[in-house]
Amino acid sequence: MSLLKALLRFSAVCSVGLSVAFAADDGRPAAARYETRNQPSRDGIGKVYFGREISHVMGHQAANWLERPERETEERTDLLLEALALKPGEIVADIGAGSGYFSWRMAQKVGEQGVVYAVDIQQQMLDILMSQMNRRKVGAIVKPVLGTVQDPKLPAAGVDTILLVDVYHEFDFPYEMTRAMVAALKRGGRLVLVEYRGEDPDVPIKPLHKMTVAQVQKEMSVHPIRLEKVLKVLPRQHIIVFRKD
Numbered sequence: 001m002s003l004l005k006a007l008l009r010f011s012a013v014c015s016v017g018l019s020v021a022f023a024a025d026d027g028r029p030a031a032a033r034y035e036t037r038n039q040p041s042r043d044g045i046g047k048v049y050f051g052r053e054i055s056h057v058m059g060h061q062a063a064n065w066l067e068r069p070e071r072e073t074e075e076r077t078d079l080l081l082e083a084l085a086l087k088p089g090e091i092v093a094d095i096g097a098g099s100g101y102f103s104w105r106m107a108q109k110v111g112e113q114g115v116v117y118a119v120d121i122q123q124q125m126l127d128i129l130m131s132q133m134n135r136r137k138v139g140a141i142v143k144p145v146l147g148t149v150q151d152p153k154l155p156a157a158g159v160d161t162i163l164l165v166d167v168y169h170e171f172d173f174p175y176e177m178t179r180a181m182v183a184a185l186k187r188g189g190r191l192v193l194v195e196y197r198g199e200d201p202d203v204p205i206k207p208l209h210k211m212t213v214a215q216v217q218k219e220m221s222v223h224p225i226r227l228e229k230v231l232k233v234l235p236r237q238h239i240i241v242f243r244k245d
C-alpha cells in the first residue's frame with residue numbers, strides 16, 4: 001500500500017514537472033532563439049529577438065537622469081503608481097530598479113507588511129538605490145537583489161506584482177529573464193511592462209528604447225501568461241499587464 005502511494009506521488013510530481021517545463025518552453029534550442037547582426041546599430045548590441053534588436057544597458061553613470069525632477073510631469077509617474085493599485089502587504093519586484101525611483105514609491109504603497117525586491121545587474125545601481133531607500137526610511141521594506149542577465153533571483157512563486165519600467169528592451173536574454181520572472185510570480189500574479197510607445201513617432205526616445213504593443217505580445221506569446229490589458233493613461237509610455245493564471 002505504501003509502495004503504491006509512493007508510486008502515485010512520484011507520477012504526480014513527474015506530470016507537474018513536465019507540464020511546467022512544456023508550458024514555459026518555446027520548443028527551440030537556446031541558441032536558435034537569437035540572431036546576430038554583423039553590424040550592430042548605434043544603440044544596439046547586434047543581438048536580435050523576434051526581429052527586434054536589443055538595446056545597450058543604461059550604465060549606472062546615468063542614475064541622476066532617472067531621478068530628474070521633471071520626470072514626474074514628463075512621464076506622469078504618479079498615474080502609473082495609481083494604475084498599479086498596489087495593496088498594503090503585497091510582495092512586489094522592481095526589475096531593473098536602477099536608482100530606485102519606483103522601489104521607493106512602491107514601498108510606500110505596500111507598507112511594512114509588504115516587500116519590494118529591487119533587482120538590478122549593476123551593483124553600483126543597488127548601492128545608489130539602498131542609500132536612497134535608507135535616506136527615505138524604507139530600507140526595511142526594500143530588499144536589494146543582484147541579478148544576472150538571465151536570472152532575477154526571485155523566490156519561486158512568491159511575488160504578486162513584477163514591474164519593469166523602461167527595462168525589458170535592454171534584457172540581453174529576454175526569453176530566459178521572462179521565463180524566470182513568470183516562475184517567480186504567484187498564480188494570479190501580474191507582470192507589468194512599461195515601455196515608451198514604439199507606435200508613436202512623436203515620443204522623443206531612440207527607436208531601440210521604445211517598444212510596440214504588438215512586439216511585446218509576440219515576445220510574451222511563448223510564455224504561460226496572458227495579456228490582460230493595455231493602459232494608455234501615460235503621456236509617452238504604455239502600461240502592458242500580463243497575468244499568470
Ligand SMILES: C[S@@+](CC[C@H](N)C(=O)[O-])C[C@H]1O[C@@H](n2cnc3c(N)ncnc32)[C@H](O)[C@@H]1O
Binds near residue numbers: 058066099102164171
Ligand atoms: C533605463 S534603467 C530604468 C531604471 C528604473 N526602472 C526606472 O525607471 O527608474 C534600466 C535598468 O535596468 C537594469 N537592467 C538591465 N538588464 C537587466 C537584467 N537582465 N536584470 C535586471 N536589471 C537589468 C540596468 O542595469 C538599469 O539599471
